[in-house]
Amino acid sequence: GMAGGLEPDLAALRDLSGPAALSVLLALVAVAVTFLIWRFVQGRRSSRKAVLLLGLCDAGKTLLFARLVSGKYRDTQTSITDSSATYRLSRDKSTNVTLIDLPGHESLRLQFLERFKAAARAIVFVVDSVAFQREVKDVAEFLYQVLVDGTVLRHAPALLIACNKQDVTMAKSAKLIQQQLEKELNTLRVTRSAAPTTLDSSGGPAQLGKKGKDFDFSQLPMKVEFVECSARGSKGEEGDADLEGLEKWLMKVA
Amino acid sequence: MLDFFTIFSKGGLVLWCFQGVRGPAATAPVNALIRSVLLQERGGNNSFTHEALTLKYKLDNQFELVFVVGFQKILTLTYVDKLIDDVHKEFRDKYRNEFQQKGALGLLNGTFDFKDDFMRLLRDAEESSKVRAPTVMKTFEQSLKSQKTVKCMIETRGEKPKEKVKNKKNKGSKKEAGTEAVAAPSKASVGDKQLSAAGEKEELTKDEILQKNREEFFRRHMKAGEKSRSPKPDAQKEKGKKPRVWDLGNSNAKVLDYSNSATNGSAEAGPVEEFDPDMALGDKNREPGRLYDLEYESDDEAEEKVVQNPSKPSTKKGGLGGMFGMLKGLVGSKSLTREDMDPVLEKMKDHLIAKNVAAEIAVQLCESVAKKLEGKVMGTFTTVTSTVKQALQEALVQILQPQRRVDVLRDVMDAQRHRRPYVVTFCGVNGVGKSTNLAKISFWLIENGFSVLIAACDTFRAGAVEQLRTHTRRLNALHPPESHGGRTMVQLYEKGYGKDAAGIAMEAISYARNQGFDVVLVDTAGRMQDNAPLMTALAKLIAVNAPDLVLFVGEALVGNEAVDQLVKFNKALADHSMAQTPRLIDGIVLTKFDTIDDKVGAAISMTYITSKPIVFVGTGQTYCDLRSLNAKAVVAALMKA
Numbered sequence: 093g094m095a096g097g098l099e100p101d102l103a104a105l106r107d108l109s110g111p112a113a114l115s116v117l118l119a120l121v122a123v124a125v126t127f128l129i130w131r132f133v134q135g136r137r138s139s140r141k142a143v144l145l146l147g148l149c150d151a152g153k154t155l156l157f158a159r160l161v162s163g164k165y166r167d168t169q170t171s172i173t174d175s176s177a178t179y180r181l182s183r184d185k186s187t188n189v190t191l192i193d194l195p196g197h198e199s200l201r202l203q204f205l206e207r208f209k210a211a212a213r214a215i216v217f218v219v220d221s222v223a224f225q226r227e228v229k230d231v232a233e234f235l236y237q238v239l240v241d242g243t244v245l246r247h248a249p250a251l252l253i254a255c256n257k258q259d260v261t262m263a264k265s266a267k268l269i270q271q272q273l274e275k276e277l278n279t280l281r282v283t284r285s286a287a288p289t290t291l292d293s294s295g296g297p298a299q300l301g302k303k304g305k306d307f308d309f310s311q312l313p314m315k316v317e318f319v320e321c322s323a324r325g326s327k328g329e330e331g332d333a334d335l336e337g338l339e340k341w342l343m344k345v346a
Numbered sequence: 347m348l349d350f351f352t353i354f355s356k357g358g359l360v361l362w363c364f365q366g367v368r369g370p371a372a373t374a375p376v377n378a379l380i381r382s383v384l385l386q387e388r389g390g391n392n393s394f395t396h397e398a399l400t401l402k403y404k405l406d407n408q409f410e411l412v413f414v415v416g417f418q419k420i421l422t423l424t425y426v427d428k429l430i431d432d433v434h435k436e437f438r439d440k441y442r443n444e445f446q447q448k449g450a451l452g453l454l455n456g457t458f459d460f461k462d463d464f465m466r467l468l469r470d471a472e473e474s475s476k477v478r479a480p481t482v483m484k485t486f487e488q489s490l491k492s493q494k495t496v497k498c499m500i501e502t503r504g505e506k507p508k509e510k511v512k513n514k515k516n517k518g519s520k521k522e523a524g525t526e527a528v529a530a531p532s533k534a535s536v537g538d539k540q541l542s543a544a545g546e547k548e549e550l551t552k553d554e555i556l557q558k559n560r561e562e563f564f565r566r567h568m569k570a571g572e573k574s575r576s577p578k579p580d581a582q583k584e585k586g587k588k589p590r591v592w593d594l595g596n597s598n599a600k601v602l603d604y605s606n607s608a609t610n611g612s613a614e615a616g617p618v619e620e621f622d623p624d625m626a627l628g629d630k631n632r633e634p635g636r637l638y639d640l641e642y643e644s645d646d647e648a649e650e651k652v653v654q655n656p657s658k659p660s661t662k663k664g665g666l667g668g669m670f671g672m673l674k675g676l677v678g679s680k681s682l683t684r685e686d687m688d689p690v691l692e693k694m695k696d697h698l699i700a701k702n703v704a705a706e707i708a709v710q711l712c713e714s715v716a717k718k719l720e721g722k723v724m725g726t727f728t729t730v731t732s733t734v735k736q737a738l739q740e741a742l743v744q745i746l747q748p749q750r751r752v753d754v755l756r757d758v759m760d761a762q763r764h765r766r767p768y769v770v771t772f773c774g775v776n777g778v779g780k781s782t783n784l785a786k787i788s789f790w791l792i793e794n795g796f797s798v799l800i801a802a803c804d805t806f807r808a809g810a811v812e813q814l815r816t817h818t819r820r821l822n823a824l825h826p827p828e829s830h831g832g833r834t835m836v837q838l839y840e841k842g843y844g845k846d847a848a849g850i851a852m853e854a855i856s857y858a859r860n861q862g863f864d865v866v867l868v869d870t871a872g873r874m875q876d877n878a879p880l881m882t883a884l885a886k887l888i889a890v891n892a893p894d895l896v897l898f899v900g901e902a903l904v905g906n907e908a909v910d911q912l913v914k915f916n917k918a919l920a921d922h923s924m925a926q927t928p929r930l931i932d933g934i935v936l937t938k939f940d941t942i943d944d945k946v947g948a949a950i951s952m953t954y955i956t957s958k959p960i961v962f963v964g965t966g967q968t969y970c971d972l973r974s975l976n977a978k979a980v981v982a983a984l985m986k987a
Contacts, residue, residue, distance in 0.1 A: 154357065154358035154359060158359060158454055161451065161454055162451075162454040162455055164454070166359050166360060166454070167359075167360035167363065167373070168354075168358045168359060168360060169352075169354045169358050169360060169373065169376055169377060169380060170358060170377050170380045170381060171356070171357050171358030172356050172357075172358075172380060173356040173357055173410060174357065175355070175357030175358070175359070175453075177451045177454065178451075193357065193358070195358075197381065198747060198748065198749050198750070199744040199745070199747040199749065200744060200747075202747060203740065203743055203744065203747075229751060229753075229756065230751060233751055233753065279756065279759065280753075280756065282755075283753055283755035283756045283759070284753070286755055286793075286794050287753070287755065287974055288790060288962065288963075288972045288973050288974045289973060289974065
């Protein structure tokens with residue numbers, strides 16, 4: 093019945109003459125090559141076009157995101173998921189980057205970092221300059237986790253530490269923040285590597301900076317810069333945000 | 347009446363906000379809601395109280411929006427749920443375009459002028475709640491009672507009362523019977539019994555009842571005459587009271603004394619046993635002296651069985667409709683409904699419980715995941731099962747992520763700088779491994795160059811102090827003072843047994859401060875969470891000494907008990923503390939982790955209840971068996987089939 097029906101077709105296939113068989117083979121190869129090229133291009137295109145906004149809770153990432161993308165002031169709440177939008181660099185209309193605002197809450201931040209770190213061309217680490225003195229250990233811990241991540245070390249995206257909330261008088265300067273972070277990261281190197289290994293002992297954390305010398309941001313494989321900014325802006329909700337340094341850096345990096 | 351109503355996206359942008367008459371700013375309570383409910387996967391029920399406000403919320407998972415309404419706790423507004431649903435529907439329909447744009451641009455650029463619509467919906471909701479006025483009470487003329495004549499309600503003896511409750515009748519008859527019957531009280535009880543038995547069928551008049559009772563009474567007396575003769579022979583028997591003779595008790599004390607025969611060492615007095623060496627040793631082919639491994643079946647067969655079962659119910663879906671649904675689901679643009687998710691969630695819940703997660707926590711987790719996924723549009727080529735599994739996995743990782751920093755060494759360094767010892771207290775129920783893990787942690791601290799003082803505040807358990815002394819000796823042997831610049835790295839502070847634990851702890855801390863120890867590890871006695879006086883004593887120890895870290899030691903084998911233990915421990919600590927913000931459990935040490943293969947659910951139960959991180963994991967009894975928690979590995983073990 094059915095098997096008998098297939099038999100003549102199979103026989104016909106086998107009896108294909110040389111050129112016909114060759115053309116079939118060529119068609120298959122062409123399809124495969126197109127597929128590979130398409131995957132390669134897509135991978136190239138989507139990889140590393142994103143600028144991530146990281147930081148602790150209440151650092152001002154979502155407001156910064158809103159200001160950069162639309163220029164307007166918006167009220168914000170604690171983010172529980174990521175938001176992404178394309179950011180057009182003002183002068184050069186053709187290039188644009190994807191700004192991704194990730195939640196800063198402790199239970200979510202590492203998960204979202206996992207998801208987006210491969211696509212990161214640059215990282216903006218937002219720091220609350222007013223609460224910095226109180227939060228320095230938490231800031232340093234998160235920064236440490238970002239810096240020792242394998243993917244981040246491999247791609248070495250440009251890192252900008254944005255000291256936000258400069259419109260408040262008590263805000264610390266970028267220089268002070270840099271010094272404190274370096275000191276704290278220096279201590280963290282020692283304590284983190286001495287922590288008990290995890291259950292499946294997937295190797296210890298990578299070494300940060302150079303051994304033997306005090307930690308310095310210049311020891312990192314990526315370029316690190318510090319910039320002061322204010323997402324709210326000195327004139328409050330009506331006025332513009334004070335994001336010059338940040339925008340200049342974005343243009344450099346894009 | 348409402349304090350506020352906000353609509354914001356899950357990414358954090360507030361789209362629209364309504365401030366009530368006297369409401370304070372909405373940000374703080376809403377942030378508290380987000381952090382305690384949504385991020386901790388407690389999204390089962392949709393209301394939350396924060397200070398003086400009650401917050402109700404609704405999630406729109408399709409467009410990633412959150413609707414929150416806040417009102418005063420003392421008010422009970424019935425229209426709130428309906429209002430949220432109406433607002434949700436209207437808002438979503440009105441601004442559908444903005445939401446469907448890719449990314450956040452639509453949200454950022456759109457103006458959400460919703461005030462008029464909202465006021466209208468609010469007015470409608472308030473109206474609908476007022477419409478149902480409280481029911482007016484019936485007037486007397488309308489009630490049934492007025493239709494009864496007065497005559498029928500008078501209770502006269504001998505007449506049959508209409509529509510009287512059986513009980514009332516019985517009571518009345520009992521009273522009458524009691525006053526009349528002077529003789530044995532049995533008469534009244536007989537009368538009652540008779541009455542209750544016959545009450546349903548006939549309505550006996552009182553006279554008839556009395557007649558019956560009298561007959562009974564006389565009948566009894568006839569019998570009683572016969573009965574009265576039987577006590578006489580008893581009385582005769584009583585005169586000669588003989589001692590009772592037991593069958594086996596004829597012998598005297600000497601014969602009952604078996605003490606000589608079984609003394610240690612004397613072999614002659616014991617009875618000769620019939621010793622069958624073959625039966626005792628069992629296996630004839632064993633090599634003498636060798637210890638065999640535990641034999642067990644491989645897990646592959648068990649896994650195969652488990653995998654086969656879930657596939658069976660899925661094949662039940664038949665018919666054309668089912669196929670279309672499946673195809674539509676594969677292509678995408680199918681939004682998840684509760685009915686789709688329920689069977690999968692049931693299975694996941696049973697799976698979690700099988701992995702030793704406490705039952706109520708598994709239920710709450712599944713509820714929360716259902717809330718998060720309801721209405722969400724699935725991507726292409728994803729099935730309901732995979733979406734739910736993915737969401738559950740993310741939720742579990744989220745729970746295991748610590749909400750505060752877990753870096754003991756860093757904090758010890760801080761305390762070192764301030765020249766005060768860092769105090770850690772271990773508490774837990776009996777037998778979980780407090781002393782063993784205390785020794786492991788002190789080994790780890792010594793390896794990192796900190797000197798440790800162990801305070802033996804377990805003054806109850808026999809051998810507790812000796813156990814710690816042995817550990818101290820071993821640790822000092824492993825790290826002698828010579829290799830650490832001449833100072834003893836670990837020392838034991840003990841005051842024997844029976845003393846007050848809180849007092850010993852205080853003395854130990856001041857001793858450590860004087861001698862310059864970096865860390866003080868306080869070992870307490872194990873206690874059951876139900877034992878109120880012991881829980882008070884523990885709470886007092888912690889309140890008085892204000893340790894830097896309170897660690898709850900729990901074993902990984904515990905199942906549903908974990909919930910009870912942690913809740914009661916936290917409650918006891920909160921109740922007995924004088925301070926404004928009481929010291930609760932700061933971290934968890936999960937012990938005996940090597941005894942569970944992949945039934946790692948206890949980790950989830952404990953972190954869910956307390957929202958505090960698991961600081962250490964104990965995986966054995968040697969000093970090196972101390973690990974940190976790897977959230978991803980634990981979740982992978984949990985989700986494995």
